[in-house]
Amino acid sequence: MNGHTPGPRATLIAATFTGLSAASTLALAADTPAATPSAAQDNLSVESTASPASTEESLGFADSLSQGAATLGFRARNETVDVDGADAVDLASLRTRLTVTSGSYHGFSALVEMDDVTHLSDFEGGVADPEGTEVNQYLLSYQAGATTLKYGRQRILLDNQRFVGGVGFRQNEQTYDGFTISNTSLPDTTLFLAHINNVNRIFGENSPLGDHDSDTYLLNGGYGGLSAGTLTGYAYLIDNKTAPVFSTDTYGLRFAGSTGSLSYQLEYAIQEAAADNPADYEADYMLVDGGYKLGPVSLSAGYELLGADGIAGQFITPLATLHKFQGWNDKFLGGGTGNIAGGIEDIYVSAGTSLAGVKVALNYHQLNSDDARASGMDQLGNEYGFLVAGKLGPVGLSLKYSQYVADEFSVDTDKLWLTAQAEF
Template identity: 30%
Template sequence: MKGKVLSLGAAALLAGGALLLTGTANQSNAQDLLGVSFIDNVKPYLEFRPRYEYVDQEKTGKKDANALTIRTKIGVNIGTVLGVQGLSATLEAIDVSALIDQYDPQRTKYETVKDPANTRITQAYLAYKYSNFVFIAGRKYVAIDDHRFIGTVNWRQMPQSLGVVAVAGKPIQGLDFLLAGVYERKGIVDSLNKDWKMDKMPIVLDVNYQVVPQALRLKGFAYLLTDIHNTYGIKASGKIGLGNGVTVSYLGEYAKQTDPYQKDNVATKPDIDTDYYRLKVGASAMGFFGNVMYTYFGNAGGKDAGFSTPLATLHKFDGWADVMLSGAAKGFYYGMKEWCISAGYKNPVIGKLMIAYLKFDSDKDPGFGKSIGSEVDLLYAKKLTKRLSFLAKAAYYNADNGYCISECNNKEDALGKNDVTKYWLQLDYKY
């Protein structure tokens, strides 16, 4: 552990240079050579996030998982690079260490917790801001809206980051966009890592227009994922105040998925033709809140896969037990229909409490019943100090028939056919 933390410190020093430690001497040398300060406005940041996770899954023959892991993040934001106004940089590294390692992949006889010991440069990018536009090149976190299609997966100790060449901007009042080419993916585990040739990069296009402040925001998007699929969609969302502190929110989203525009790491293009939609309404007043959401994942329709969101922050959706994770990442072959009802209370003194009930069903009957299962999720979160927060949550998945990610006609081949219980306790310190 000590060696890993020292290596993270070295990574931060690469970004901050001798300015962080020795003051004027080395800075003067850089100025003599370059005529400008090499870097300026340096702001380091740290995070320590210990977490305990318990996993019990029935009928697998594996022991219950007990994982105590700690995330150590060291990063630096550099406000000015080479004296160029508007040119900035970020460098960040994360180490994940297992203090109690009774979990797979650390020890295969236990249930799985997707926080293996690992050390990685998670962000390393340059950004140039000009007028209302910013140009970005390098590895960084990419989160779009609520992470339903592309997210950081920051719940896991090692988050997801993407290598991008991108431009984002606000050309006119109310309109913003992101256009990015993705040349690499660094997933939450190394087995998800992927590289693409520059002429075959996944393309991300996201355009938003604020029609009415807060009340109506429209989105159009195209996520062209090499080797996987093309996704085209639209979304409308907003919040409306009804007076007396009552606010109503809504969301409507539709997407169509087709064959990928390009292939790089696969022998043949997948054959995809399916769709998706999501509807959500919510209300809040005096600290209380509640939401009802319906999500539909289209079935494969006899082709290679159902609708999928492989770059999403999947833990945020479809139940915290992560039983639906494989289907959302690879496609529910027979589709999936999900109801999620949640309610809670949030107060700066008390903290945040929430409960959610989720029901999952296949769109088409695989031959052994449409009911996949149901789940109850519980959460309590509290900010203890300015820099320290606490979180406790639990997930209880009650299995029924399960689901398939490829064609299957008997329950034995299905995923999600076993009950799952998970608990988490977490502290998060940021500086």
């Protein structure tokens, strides 16, 4: 059984808090103007010269609430899943989302977001969009200068969502209960820290898989002052009380940027089992990705590795937006871990363009085992994807298709999604 080493973990978190606190202090000092005779004289005419802060102060709490906003969104989808050797499954569903935000009062604001997912056809399983009504987000925010604090249930999307995301493609989004602080007062730098006590997963609160009790810290810092791109370092310290096999410590570096028609991503991370995880392993993650824009066509290719430590364990990403990676067919979810025994190598290419305002994209994935001795497999399978998306007035429309051709892992599977969405 593994355990966090209290010293380094506590030191890392404390250092991050200290850095954010120092940056916040500098930001507040910089944002506080010095009193001058001319400033005092200007303030005599409140109507014509009042700053946003002083106007906000004069409005009062009730007035700040009236400055809020509400949006109502609908997303209808029909998903068809055809697994070789089984009957095809078809589910039509409608997600209704109401989002209400308040105005700002002395830097404080609030947000409440409700989701309802209704099945429009019989549910036969095989589609991860359960019926239900729940609070997707509810949070209190406070902004002071370059520092923003949020407490409550909230959306957290870090970098490309490979490690922490919201699984926004599904009708029921993944959100997080906890506290976050972000700061941008240092030049070209963004610092982020979160403590998470619960993960609201896509399966809904009525499912035993819907909530994961957690004592998790997420640390992420990015520096964008380099001409070639943004350098990001992170530490994701997951202590999952509900599913201890998800408990890991992950440390990594990411570099992403572009120059002219060329874009690129490089990333490396190392992970070890942590907290009450019954496994004892250490595994690597690696990403090399390049893109090139050739007139109206965007081309990209890449290599992604979620490695394995023999039969001891493999690199997992339980908080990721897994649908974005390793193909849209979701063949390698691994029970929510995002990997399977022996690890996964993903070699992929994609092409995309826009024709008369309609987005068209194609992609291909060759998926292999990282450690054939641990998995008992070498070539896992191939996947082909196709997407067409556009707008008809205020309504967004899309058709997405994915075909998984099995080699040594799982069976052939076809999936088709037809989606229409609008927000008012």
